[in-house]
Amino acid sequence: MKKLMKSVALSVTALGLAVAGAQAATLDDVKAKGFVQCGVSQGLPGFSNPDDKGNWTGLDVDLCRAIAAAVFGDAEKVKYTPLSAKERFTALQSGEVDVLSRNTTWTMSRDTSLGLNFAGVNYYDGQGFMVRSSLDVKSALELSGASICTNTGTTTELNVADYFRANNMEYEVVAFEKADEVVAAYDAGRCDVYTTDQSGLYAQRLKLTNPGEHIVLPEIISKEPLGPVVRQGDDQWFNLVKWTHFAMVNAEEFGVTSGNVDEMMKTENPGIKRLLGTEGTFGEMIGVGNDWAYNIIKQVGNYAETFDRNVGPETPLQISRGVNDLWSKGGLQYAPPVR
Amino acid sequence: MADTKNPAGTVPSAGIAFVRGEMAGDEPPPASEVGVIGWVRKNLFSSIPNTILTLLAVYLLWLIIPPLLRFAFFDAVWDTSGLMAEYNLDKPDRRLCTTAAQGGIWPDGWVGACWPYVATYMNQFIYGRYPLEEYWRVDLVYFLFAAGLIPMCIPAVPFKRENVIFMIAIFPVLAFVLLTGGHISLEGFLLPNSIIAPSVTKFIIDYVILTAILCAIAYGIARGSESPPGPSIRGVAVAMGLLLLVLLIFAVPFGLEHVETEVWGGLLVTLVIAITGIVASLPLGILLALGRRSQMPVIRLVSVIFIEFWRGIPLITVLFMSSVMLPLFLPEGVNFDKLLRALIGVALFSAAYMAEVVRGGIQALPKGQYEGAMALGLNYWQMIRLIILPQALKLVIPGIVNSFIALFKDTTLVLIIGLFDFLGMIQSSYTDSTWASPVQSLTGYLFAAVIFWLFCFSMSRYSIFMERRLDTGHR
Numbered sequence A: 001m002k003k004l005m006k007s008v009a010l011s012v013t014a015l016g017l018a019v020a021g022a023q024a025a026t027l028d029d030v031k032a033k034g035f036v037q038c039g040v041s042q043g044l045p046g047f048s049n050p051d052d053k054g055n056w057t058g059l060d061v062d063l064c065r066a067i068a069a070a071v072f073g074d075a076e077k078v079k080y081t082p083l084s085a086k087e088r089f090t091a092l093q094s095g096e097v098d099v100l101s102r103n104t105t106w107t108m109s110r111d112t113s114l115g116l117n118f119a120g121v122n123y124y125d126g127q128g129f130m131v132r133s134s135l136d137v138k139s140a141l142e143l144s145g146a147s148i149c150t151n152t153g154t155t156t157e158l159n160v161a162d163y164f165r166a167n168n169m170e171y172e173v174v175a176f177e178k179a180d181e182v183v184a185a186y187d188a189g190r191c192d193v194y195t196t197d198q199s200g201l202y203a204q205r206l207k208l209t210n211p212g213e214h215i216v217l218p219e220i221i222s223k224e225p226l227g228p229v230v231r232q233g234d235d236q237w238f239n240l241v242k243w244t245h246f247a248m249v250n251a252e253e254f255g256v257t258s259g260n261v262d263e264m265m266k267t268e269n270p271g272i273k274r275l276l277g278t279e280g281t282f283g284e285m286i287g288v289g290n291d292w293a294y295n296i297i298k299q300v301g302n303y304a305e306t307f308d309r310n311v312g313p314e315t316p317l318q319i320s321r322g323v324n325d326l327w328s329k330g331g332l333q334y335a336p337p338v339r
Numbered sequence B: 001m002a003d004t005k006n007p008a009g010t011v012p013s014a015g016i017a018f019v020r021g022e023m024a025g026d027e028p029p030p031a032s033e034v035g036v037i038g039w040v041r042k043n044l045f046s047s048i049p050n051t052i053l054t055l056l057a058v059y060l061l062w063l064i065i066p067p068l069l070r071f072a073f074f075d076a077v078w079d080t081s082g083l084m085a086e087y088n089l090d091k092p093d094r095r096l097c098t099t100a101a102q103g104g105i106w107p108d109g110w111v112g113a114c115w116p117y118v119a120t121y122m123n124q125f126i127y128g129r130y131p132l133e134e135y136w137r138v139d140l141v142y143f144l145f146a147a148g149l150i151p152m153c154i155p156a157v158p159f160k161r162e163n164v165i166f167m168i169a170i171f172p173v174l175a176f177v178l179l180t181g182g183h184i185s186l187e188g189f190l191l192p193n194s195i196i197a198p199s200v201t202k203f204i205i206d207y208v209i210l211t212a213i214l215c216a217i218a219y220g221i222a223r224g225s226e227s228p229p230g231p232s233i234r235g236v237a238v239a240m241g242l243l244l245l246v247l248l249i250f251a252v253p254f255g256l257e258h259v260e261t262e263v264w265g266g267l268l269v270t271l272v273i274a275i276t277g278i279v280a281s282l283p284l285g286i287l288l289a290l291g292r293r294s295q296m297p298v299i300r301l302v303s304v305i306f307i308e309f310w311r312g313i314p315l316i317t318v319l320f321m322s323s324v325m326l327p328l329f330l331p332e333g334v335n336f337d338k339l340l341r342a343l344i345g346v347a348l349f350s351a352a353y354m355a356e357v358v359r360g361g362i363q364a365l366p367k368g369q370y371e372g373a374m375a376l377g378l379n380y381w382q383m384i385r386l387i388i389l390p391q392a393l394k395l396v397i398p399g400i401v402n403s404f405i406a407l408f409k410d411t412t413l414v415l416i417i418g419l420f421d422f423l424g425m426i427q428s429s430y431t432d433s434t435w436a437s438p439v440q441s442l443t444g445y446l447f448a449a450v451i452f453w454l455f456c457f458s459m460s461r462y463s464i465f466m467e468r469r470l471d472t473g474h475r
Helices: A002-024 A026-033 A059-072 A088-093 A108-113 A155-166 A179-187 A198-205 A235-254 A270-276 A292-299 A303-310 B035-043 B048-074 B080-087 B115-127 B132-153 B160-180 B200-224 B229-251 B266-292 B297-312 B315-329 B338-364 B367-375 B380-395 B397-417 B422-429 B440-470
Strands: A036-040 A078-082 A099-105 A116-118 A123-125 A127-132 A146-151 A171-176 A193-197 A214-216 A224-231
Touching: A026 A036, A026 A059, A026 A235, A036 A059, A036 A088, A059 A078, A059 A099, A059 A224, A059 A235, A059 A292, A059 A303, A088 A099, A088 A116, A088 A224, A088 B315, A099 A123, A108 A116, A123 A198, A127 A155, A127 A198, A146 A155, A146 A179, A155 A171, A155 A193, A171 A179, A179 A193, A179 A198, A193 A198, A198 A214, A224 A235, A235 A270, A235 A292, A235 A303, A270 A292, B048 B440, B115 B132, B115 B266, B115 B422, B115 B440, B132 B160, B132 B266, B160 B229, B160 B266, B200 B229, B266 B297, B266 B338, B266 B380, B266 B397, B266 B422, B297 B338, B315 B338, B315 B397, B338 B380, B338 B397, B367 B380, B380 B397, B397 B422, B397 B440, B422 B440
Parallel strands: A036 A078, A036 A099, A146 A171, A146 A193
Antiparallel strands: A099 A224, A116 A224, A123 A224, A127 A193, A127 A214
């Protein structure tokens, strides 16, 4: 009996090692199958959302396309797996997707206990409040006694509890399962305040009867850094995803856009030369061609371009750069140099 | 006297008395008892409580119907191109369905259905994200399905046997090849790869070994139950042979582009899941119901455990287990299709319910039916096939169709495992900010309700038709 147990334990260990071994080289797997399998949301405007032709667009989708551009030189070699919030981590752990780019908040517990790594932050979000302008509220600190509409079972509910308790204010929660129900309830006057991530507030405002009569309060009560996630223990793939995002931020900093990248290839600026691969072998260091960043910028664009295209002031969402601006312009987007 | 003119039917009697020779013609009933007025009086205002209820009902209808009609028809947006020309819009988008305050073209306070949004998304609602240039394949499957189903449902149309064979054997294979593109690679599954390299040949060898094992099991069971083993072994061999044939057809490259099930969606997924569930659950359910009533303890126990297990867990749990837990148990790289997992889950789940419905019918038959069948010298399967099932199934048609309708609507639950069925596709379109407006979700849900109702209502009507047709008047 003991012997049997031992052999079972041994074979389980062996299986575990085999699984870990198989997972180690995501980049090789991706190159072999010829596309990046990218886990996205089931539809979040501006981040990952299918349009009426079924094409995926959004900030998170552009990151996947950028990874494909870096690996294959072709941003279209991506397949998307829409994932619900509940199954997203399993899908990544089990290898169903290569990268999870699904407006996922980077938290300590997720980073440390799930066997996953966050490869950067492509959008700094935070929870905000929307109220009717007729209430004449200028700050979230005046919301004592308010009834608050929110989604059930998300961190937003907990954040609200923390915030109101910390500021010693009374409140009442009116929670619903679906975002649509929350908006409808707020629009019908069931509650005074609507709270969710700020990017979501802007998206849902389009569904109100009188969007002009509502304002988003300046306070942001939580940190929601959203970014791509990869499996732990595969540093090569982790580096590739991380530097894909950094390349887009660096490109914005250097003023390299999809429009002028061909001219920029002739520039003498050493930083741009290293980025675009006319100098050095930085692509090889992450296991792809040296023109990796050129392909990203040419086919997807720099960070500013994807931001403006998907969530910026010209889109229905009308989100300003704010904290997502470059560090040199007062924001938080900061990329280490390509050197 | 003779030439006195007799009014018809009166007996001449010297004018003293008058006796009618025949019955007077019927007076027309009073106007208050016939026609519309009579019906209304009799059915709607026959008593004071009845009158109050009628008035209440009319009031409720008055509250509900006119706004609904206004929303869905009169105030709705229909004329896309006309409105675009009138308001100088460059492309159809949310401006067509929003008020001025929301950034659109309508006066404040306007509420109406946004049909241009449904029209724009119609392809996605029907095909999901199936590639546009491959739509013809889905259309062909829809057409073949209708062409097989409609004559089968009309009793007067001949060739029923051929029709059933087409629907049960040929259509599923055709549909599978057309929808996925076929050409699955068969690599074998039993022998280790070191003996023979993975290939179709190895698959066939493995398959033959598996068939031999199954035949041996069938032989064992037949010996155990003291019936001749010949027929059961033959049955297993024939079934496995047919399955092999189907699998080999799937392996043939037909030159169709492979379309993975991730991009399927909309009505396509709803129908695939519902029809597979319906087709698989009825025979499985019948077998389970017979198994539960069987004299053989092992078969009875297995059936009872199966039925109670699947009836005891919610469908959502089944789907979650299949999508979240299963991948963790499977070795890396083994990743079988999400839609297939859902299909198996739904089919087994509904088979358990179907088994109990059918068992109800079997138990409703009097013992004399069994005894009569046995007295005629029929064996078990003949008795079941010729005497028991035809009567039992007829009794439980309402229950069976009830399960079918419930199954059809339960397909919407697959949204939570990331499959986009019809409703899921509609909900997913709500996130498109191009059409975001307060009426977007109302329109979408209204559309979903109408389509679901059409499907379920037609199933219900057909079941009533079958009940009447098969009614042999036992009451």
